[in-house]
Amino acid sequence: MNRPVPLPLEAPETAFPTAGGTLVRRSVLASGVRVLTEAVPSARSTSIGYWVGVGSRDEQPGQYGSTHFLEHLLFKGTRERSALDIAVAFDSVGGEHNAATAKEYTCYYARVRDLDVPMAVAVIGDMVTNSVLDPEAFDVERGVILEELAMAADDPADLAGEAFFAAAFAGHALGRPIGGTPDSIRAVERDEVLDHYRQHYMPSGIVVTAAGAVDHDQLVELVAAAFGDVPPATPNPRRSAEVPAEGVEPRLELIRRPTEQVSLIRGSHGLDLRDDRRPVLSVLNAVLGGGMSSRLFQEVRERRGLAYAVSSFAPAYLDNGAFGVYAGCAPDNVGALLGIVDDEFRKMTDSGISADELARAKGQIEGALTLSLEDTDARMTRLGRSELGVGEFTDLATALERVDRVSTDDVLDLARDLLTRPVVTSVVGAVDRADLEGAPGADDV
Incomplete structure (x- = not known):
């Protein structure tokens, strides 16, 4: 197939x-x-x-x-x-x-x-x-x-x-x-x-x-x-694309809580389920924050010790998607951590990723896809999402082939689209707005 x-x-x-x-x-x-x-x-x-x-x-x-x-x-x-x-x-x-x-x-x-x-x-x-x-x-x-x-x-x-x-x-x-x-x-x-x-x-x-x-x-x-004995019927039509969400307005959502650690997310809109660039996004996500060898993990945790947990994510829906970075850190480190996230976004939009990073990301994604199918729950879920989503079944071989076709130029083009969009930042913890230098917006919640 x-x-x-x-x-x-x-x-x-x-x-x-x-x-x-x-x-x-x-x-x-x-x-x-x-x-x-x-x-x-x-x-x-x-x-x-x-x-x-x-x-x-x-x-x-x-x-x-x-x-x-x-x-x-x-x-x-x-x-x-x-x-x-x-x-x-x-x-x-x-x-x-x-x-x-x-x-x-x-x-x-x-x-x-x-x-x-x-x-x-x-x-x-x-x-x-x-x-x-x-x-x-x-x-x-x-x-x-x-x-x-x-x-x-x-x-x-x-x-x-x-x-x-x-x-x-x-x-x-x-x-x-x-x-x-x-x-x-x-x-x-x-x-x-x-x-x-x-x-x-x-x-x-x-x-x-x-x-x-x-x-x-x-x-x-x-x-x-x-x-049981129910009247004959035809299957409901699949979900159709609705009006996409309006473009993101730069905004900061600050929720003060007396916690020892601050949880924060910085991101924007991503790609929907129908976007042909989803395999490219998988590679970008893996390089930026998808594992222990990712840029964010290495810079934030390994080199600077600013956070225990840091990662990126990219959920997709039929007509919309999101992309963002999550981290948890001490209140004093929030400003520095947000600065690193922005720096890594800029580096990726300026020069993309290296050939070594591309090869490593492909290996990570392809291995994870293959290993996931050792689990019958994952196979069952793949069937359900295929039927209810875009109405097609993507086999492992097809998914691997799509990932293998991704080039460094593809990642650079996507980064210049995705990582230059206006961002929303949500912060939960014991911080004040003055501590969040560089975060956009000015509305408390």
Whole structure:
């Protein structure tokens, strides 16, 4: 395979081998549910995911936080199973089960022995299709979510991340926190969450993926049974690109907290999922802050001892992306650390990267991609994101080939685009604005 495999919604059956010798199969059921599997011959366990193509960016006014709220509620019981029944089903076989809410999707997942796949498919399917959203459980879980938000608010790194996204995507749905805010969680009504559930958790909007010791035909039968007798439907259209976020305005978000260490993020918009320069960005990210040999790690930690943790990141969404640097340091070191970040940005836009750095970054990325596929969870996740994202499956061989084609000139061109954009800086800790020389903006939060 030397190019991505398209996953057209109108194709009822698709199958293709991967570079690693596994077989990916995809079936579109009459109900509109899409089922994708990757059979790994040596595996004894199976990772299973029920994916719903709705995330926090899809919430309407009055619903903020509903997607994450709903993720919690689906574990609280169905018409057939109590919350304890759900927990016991997995605990009694040594299985793992959990869920995750993101900005563009929600996933309910499990990992079990091959013998326990029927149980996992049935239980998660019951949660997704038959949850009752009991009013009493709703009020109890509201308190649990408020505690979760309070825990996140006590984590300076989490707080810096939320402040960065709120400023970088000001006025855009991607700038809202995934879990909502304490005010939105206190205000949201059960009827709003129930409407959110009924609107988005239809078979036509659900994708089921499995990787490991899995028989595709058996899984299709199990999934069909889990959804029961429902009217025929076609799969929901994939997410379409929306209006991109407005360009970043230089801004400083300062949140004072009596912490021993300051958490800070400096960055801007990045590349979206459809951008052909994503492999180039992977190389740039690896060289700048992607590992212990990266420029930032070596300069900030190894040479100057200014921070224990420093790294860069590049999340991508269908029509937007972000790129930034995170670090945690003593209050007295914040100004110096921000100066180093800016210096490294300038160095990369002036002269790019060396041939040695390019080779090292490619080796790092290619090795990490290969090693990640030793994990059935990663394979299951790759299937779900492929189906819900741009609608194509990118095999390891294709991904490696794209990385291998990146040149030093490519990185320099991208750096001159990406690293010259106006930046947002979020800082959480015991610092004053006067300590942040060189940081743009002037608005406290």
